[in-house]
Amino acid sequence: MSEVEPLRFPNIFDRLKRGQRIFVILHKDPLRERIDVRTSEVLGLSDDVLFLAQTEPPVDPEQIGATLEAVLLLGEGEVLRPVGYAARLLDIRSDYPLPPDSFPVSPGLPVPVPVAVPALALAAPRPEDFFETSLRMHYRVPVDDDMGVLIRLEGLECLDVSPGDEGLAGGDAPEGHEGPELLDFSAGGARVRLPGCAQVEVGQSLPFKLIFLGSGYADGIGIVRSAERTPDGSALHLGLFFTNLDIRDIRYLERMVARIVSACRQRERDAEYS
Incomplete structure (x- = not known):
């Protein structure tokens, strides 16, 4: 090399x-x-x-x-x-x-x-x-709209809601605000887009709940490793490191990542033969 x-x-x-x-x-x-x-x-x-x-x-x-x-x-x-x-x-x-x-x-x-x-x-x-080299230990799964995977973040001044199911994700966002959008995730962390959010500091701790609609959830603390504004300034991209997860939630996330990766690869194989 x-x-x-x-x-x-x-x-x-x-x-x-x-x-x-x-x-x-x-x-x-x-x-x-x-x-x-x-x-x-x-x-x-x-x-x-x-x-x-x-x-x-x-x-x-x-x-x-x-x-x-x-x-x-x-x-x-x-x-x-x-x-x-x-x-x-x-x-x-x-x-x-x-x-x-x-x-x-x-x-x-x-x-x-x-x-x-x-x-x-x-x-x-x-x-x-x-x-x-590598900056992460886990394979990150890009999140599509049809996956039914959401994230709820707490400890933010401007919002404390997520899109989707009201009972699980905190209800509707206030007028003019969207909830945090999960861009990708693994058992070790995630990237999240926060539209219209106030300043978030690197090193800040944000309690999170990662929700798989119809399949359960895992929660813990997300440590902000990076925080960058989008070029147009309308949103903030956060890199989160998951911590304070118990072993049950870690294994659950690993299984869900493996399941979604398998489904994505199957769709790719099906597309090649279509």
């Missing part, structure tokens, strides 16, 4: 520019099917050190000296693959200076005000260090 990646992604170092979104994987546990992924962005690349914005929740100073993964999403069009490298965490700085063009301009002052921000200092990569 290390000999292939520089050829497939010849401009990978051009992507390590200030403002580039990047993911930090602190921990992977394949046996327990757990992964700790946090979102960051590139602040700068200086000789043999890559500076990233401190994550939320922040990386603990006890991690200094440990090896983590820094991961970019690379590819063409809508097909993106996580490509990263193993990096040693050299230091956590509280005062990384932003370049002058990032300084805010204060009213009445002739020059911008310098700004320093918390930053992670990682060992910089070499071209041969990159490899394809």
Whole structure:
């Protein structure tokens, strides 16, 4: 893989520019099917050190000296693959200076005000260090309208409802608001679209109920791993990491994912013969 990646992604170092979104994987546990992924962005690349914005929740100073993964999403069009490298965490700085063009301009002052921000200092990569990796432990199932899979999220200021069945999902949304839309899910997490929702912070805990109409439900706590506005600003896309699930609900979700994947693949096979 290390000999292939520089050829497939010849401009990978051009992507390590200030403002580039990047993911930090602190921990992977394949046996327990757990992964700790946090979102960051590139602040700068200086000789043999890559500076990233401190994550939320922040990386603990006890991690200094440990090896983590820094991961970019690379590819063409809508097909993106996580490509990263193993990096040693050299230091956590509280005062990384932003370049002058990032300084805010204060009213009445002739020059911008310098700004320093918390930053992670990682060992910089070499071209041969990159490899394809994964940002999740579970296969994600895209949700179609006919699947009958809904999600209810609590702890949101603007809404606490979901579309669909009134008894299970909380009733009708208030006028002008739609409920959260489940984009995909697995036994380990989900992506959710929130139309017209107020700000949701990375690291925020949102109690959820994942409902399979006519088949039951599973509930737990969803930790917000990513929160991005859609290009038109009308909705928010959340990446949730499921936690506080009991073993019964975890196994139930695994069975439901397997069942839906099997049904989707059968439909694809049927379409090929039609």
